Amino acid sequence: MKPLAFAAALTAATPALAETGLFLAWPKQPASSVHQWEETAAASLQDAACRLHRSGTLSASLGPLDWPQMQGFRLYRCASPVLASLAASGAPAALAHHGHPPVLVEGSLTLFPADAPGAEAEYIVKLSHYNNLNAPRRTDDLAALGSAIAELENVWQTEAVLAPSTALGTLRPDDVTFLYYRTGAEAEAFRAANPGVLEQVGRFNKAHLTAFTYLGATVQSQPVN
Numbered sequence: 001m002k003p004l005a006f007a008a009a010l011t012a013a014t015p016a017l018a019e020t021g022l023f024l025a026w027p028k029q030p031a032s033s034v035h036q037w038e039e040t041a042a043a044s045l046q047d048a049a050c051r052l053h054r055s056g057t058l059s060a061s062l063g064p065l066d067w068p069q070m071q072g073f074r075l076y077r078c079a080s081p082v083l084a085s086l087a088a089s090g091a092p093a094a095l096a097h098h099g100h101p102p103v104l105v106e107g108s109l110t111l112f113p114a115d116a117p118g119a120e121a122e123y124i125v126k127l128s129h130y131n132n133l134n135a136p137r138r139t140d141d142l143a144a145l146g147s148a149i150a151e152l153e154n155v156w157q158t159e160a161v162l163a164p165s166t167a168l169g170t171l172r173p174d175d176v177t178f179l180y181y182r183t184g185a186e187a188e189a190f191r192a193a194n195p196g197v198l199e200q201v202g203r204f205n206k207a208h209l210t211a212f213t214y215l216g217a218t219v220q221s222q223p224v225n
Helices: 031-047 083-089 091-095 135-149 184-193 195-208
Strands: 019-026 051-062 072-078 103-111 122-130 157-168 175-181 209-219
Touching: 019 031, 019 157, 031 072, 031 083, 031 091, 072 103, 083 091, 083 103, 083 157, 122 184, 135 195, 175 184, 184 195, 195 209
Parallel strands: none
Antiparallel strands: 019 072, 019 103, 051 072, 051 209, 103 157, 122 175, 122 209, 157 175
């Protein structure tokens, strides 16, 4: 995977109101298992008024967080929490494969105004665990980084941030950020033109995170439902 390094949860736009979000990732397995998940999870997802916001495939991960290799992902937007109901229904078991369980992370989802990424986008899911040694400085450093990228060309877009309250199949991260470059070419151009910004992001990660990973992804141009 290319050095995604490389992006923090940044946007200058005003976020929409938060709602409940569910991030799902699953290991490589037959398509029939995904269909079984859909059938078993349907009632719980409907009761919580969940709709699919984003879906796609996952490739490599980059970062010190020990993250299991996953094949696919989905991000749901829900009117109310749904993870407990899904667990009780046994739906996550449909996506377990060769002893590797799926990952489900639920919490408050904040969406930012951004164009929907196309199939050609370089999509990134960042999972972060913060050290909380200096929260005010973290806020200041994030604001400084936001200012540094505000006028740059080809910069990444932050689509959403999930603040987890519970998780299955993984240690609960402090946040999950969904971001993208419009194309791989724009991502390469940004990295080539802005090494100082990448170094600034690296310093942010070193100062404020105990563990993190960037998951490279390819998104479907339209949600599956």
